[in-house]
Amino acid sequence: MSAHSDKEKGKPRAAPRPPADPERRAAILTAAQNSFAQKGFHRTTMREVARQAGLAEGTLYNHFENKDALLLGLFQALGEQTRADLTLPTDAPPRQALKAVLAAPLRALAQDNFALFRVVVSEALVRPELGQRFAALLFEQAPPELGGTPPLPALPTLQALMTGLALHQALRHADPTPDPDALADAWSEQVLALLLPEPQEAS
Amino acid sequence: MSAHSDKEKGKPRAAPRPPADPERRAAILTAAQNSFAQKGFHRTTMREVARQAGLAEGTLYNHFENKDALLLGLFQALGEQTRADLTLPTDAPPRQALKAVLAAPLRALAQDNFALFRVVVSEALVRPELGQRFAALLFEQAPPELGGTPPLPALPTLQALMTGLALHQALRHADPTPDPDALADAWSEQVLALLLPEPQEAS
Amino acid sequence: MSAHSDKEKGKPRAAPRPPADPERRAAILTAAQNSFAQKGFHRTTMREVARQAGLAEGTLYNHFENKDALLLGLFQALGEQTRADLTLPTDAPPRQALKAVLAAPLRALAQDNFALFRVVVSEALVRPELGQRFAALLFEQAPPELGGTPPLPALPTLQALMTGLALHQALRHADPTPDPDALADAWSEQVLALLLPEPQEAS
Amino acid sequence: MSAHSDKEKGKPRAAPRPPADPERRAAILTAAQNSFAQKGFHRTTMREVARQAGLAEGTLYNHFENKDALLLGLFQALGEQTRADLTLPTDAPPRQALKAVLAAPLRALAQDNFALFRVVVSEALVRPELGQRFAALLFEQAPPELGGTPPLPALPTLQALMTGLALHQALRHADPTPDPDALADAWSEQVLALLLPEPQEAS
DNA sequence: TATGAATGAGGGTTCATTCAT
DNA sequence: GATGAATGAACCCTCATTCAT
Secondary structure: OOOOOOOOOOOOOOOOOOOOOHHHHHHHHHHHHHHHHHHOOOOOOHHHHHHHHOOOHHHHHHHOOOHHHHHHHHHHHHHHHHHHHHOOOOOOOHHHHHHHHHHHHHHHHOOOHHHHHHHHHHHHOOOHHHHHHHHHHHHOOOOOOOOOOOOOOOHHHHHHHHHHHHHHHHHHOOOOOOOHHHHHHHHHHHHHHHHOOOOOOOO | OOOOOOOOOOOOOOOOOOOOHHHHHHHHHHHHHHHHHHHOOOOOOHHHHHHHHOOOHHHHOOOOOOHHHHHHHHHHHHHHHHHHHHOOOOOOOHHHHHHHHHHHHHHHHOOOHHHHHHHHHHHHOOOHHHHHHHHHHHHOOOOOOOOOOOOOOOHHHHHHHHHHHHHHHHHHOOOOOOOHHHHHHHHHHHHHHHHOOOOOOOO | OOOOOOOOOOOOOOOOOOOOHHHHHHHHHHHHHHHHHHHOOOOOOHHHHHHHHOOOHHHHOOOOOOHHHHHHHHHHHHHHHHHHHHOOOOOOOHHHHHHHHHHHHHHHHOOOHHHHHHHHHHHHOOOHHHHHHHHHHHHOOOOOOOOOOOOOOOHHHHHHHHHHHHHHHHHHOOOOOOOHHHHHHHHHHHHHHHHOOOOOOOO | OOOOOOOOOOOOOOOOOOOOHHHHHHHHHHHHHHHHHHHOOOOOOHHHHHHHHOOOHHHHHHHOOOHHHHHHHHHHHHHHHHHHHHOOOOOOOHHHHHHHHHHHHHHHHOOOHHHHHHHHHHHHOOOHHHHHHHHHHHHOOOOOOOOOOOOOOOHHHHHHHHHHHHHHHHHHOOOOOOOHHHHHHHHHHHHHHHHOOOOOOOO
16 A cells, blocks of 8 residues: 655655666666667657566656656667677787677677667667767777787778678668677678788787 | 640740649658758658748648658668769779779768768668668669779678768768768778778879 | 566555546547537547547547547447337337337437437448448347237338437437427327327227 | 529520539539448548549539538439429329328439438438428428328328338448339338228228 | 649647656 | 556648639
């Protein structure tokens, strides 16, 4: 029973968001990701997200201020995911390291994240502030230390390439990406073949 | 009788509008492009498009069945633009030809088309049937004959690269693209530098 | 698939208060009936119905899928009303029974229901599926057992007569039907006078 | 404005004045009747009527002030039709005369007119001024002279019966009325059987 | 007179958000 | 917190009507 009747007290508001239950938050974000992935952000209703999360609409607003906050939450999640996957060991031989650099963004976007990628990019393309943040996220990371490799002249360019390939994939909507790692490897190989025509084994 | 106008003479020009259907159509598409480019497809109302076009709302529907048809119209326009720009003379020296191949998609998307690119990709990412058509449009064109160049092993990959760069640019929302041709050239150069490290140009 | 389970804390259901759904529904139907009765179905807006019901527009759609469902709801209401009023005791003397049979449909349509009758018939005349259902409702009910009366040869015909009179009344728009029972009685008497000219029975 | 036309002139055929007004008018009314009959008045657009008539929308407005005038035109047409069919010879024996009286309205409404009947009644039920005029048209005609028959006490009632049967038929949407005359005869017979069980000739 | 593109008020419907329970 | 009925602004679209040709 929830007979609050707190209107009587006129209690001063002190804790706007006391618990912020991170579990619930994550569940809602997952639901949002799934829902948005199917129909896009604008064609998905809050009700759908709520049902997908097994909650009522109103509950969503206890965890996210509005629909847009849901999108931003996803954005941030994608960012963390991407950034996390970019922490790569760079003590490998140059070729391996470079391959890792190239494969990273693709792998980050693969699998479940492809859907996320679609949704976020779809909106980022149309909302400057999102777009800029996203571009920075994807392209302008500090290039990881590449062993003894001479600094590749166009690392961002290469990353753009990989992202372009990812875009290609995303646009094709070949939904169940069969094997993201294999795909990343294959593409990396292909690009490397262009860049370093001679496969000089370093080890 | 019919819509034929057999009164060629008479008023040379005043306001006799046998309303050029395609003209109106193009004007509406331009208005749609501008409107969508600013706020995205979903956040733009038909009223805004109408106003931008200097027409009443209902008039839009005399030329396009619904809002979606507007988007498809833009899609097709982008397609034609891209395809047109890909018809390039390939009797140039290999390096030039390759550069042309690479620069083409970027240039196609540059300038005014960047806005178009954003809108179309934004929706294509979220609507499979659009996405597939768009991917085919961008990536799966018959590679133009490259003079005596050995068939580049990964032309689509290169095109993906250029598209990735375009996406980069699109996401950054660096709105007034300063000089699309220069940009295309620069990027092409950069990639070529990676691919063909020695500019063995005959002096 | 879904790993959200931990609902160990059996929290009791909140608010054991059924929100009086059928009440609202009835209120909306009444509002619809009144609104439609004044201007007809097509010339009445959902906004008017909402106002008449003291609700917001959107609320209507929480109870009825669309405007048409409102009409169908009225249709069903009329059906139930009519059918209910036809359950009559037939142990009366033949003359009384016959009179009851004849009066029933008229009385069913009288009073408030005249407005309903107008609205429903108006649409039923123009929408085959509604019309057929309505005709069945009005004319093809199982004729009630008439005591020892020889089965009247043309009961449906008689019912049609009464309905015709009702139509007459409905068309005249003599809106505040003064006394539906009296009217039903009078008409029944008139018809009976035609059928059984000598009411010399005293039983 | 142009309620009455001017036919004072000798109307030389193929004159430089080509009004052909009544012809066009009739054609439009026919088109309206057909269109309205299929989908009802409100669900039919002026464009549909125009196309059905082989004209442009604007042309309709040269002959009818607005959509409503089309309906009124049909109303009037139905009236004339009904009235015309009621002019019956009354020198027949009473039974025949009565039968004719009864059959008349039904026959008037049969065949093509059933569609008209539906449309007009559908609107008349919902628009008082139309309804009253229509009720007067159908029910309150001067009863034709019935030979030497004693004035039937409830002639309007009988006519209401026939109209009720017609309504029945109209509601059932049994579209291709098989044989209106046969139907009229059958129903008339049935009613007569109720009224005058013995075919006694009154002297 | 005939045409049909243009008009724009208004219609039905949606849905993010609120709030009493 | 959780709920979901209520809200109403806004949307896309229709269509009767006008008017320049």
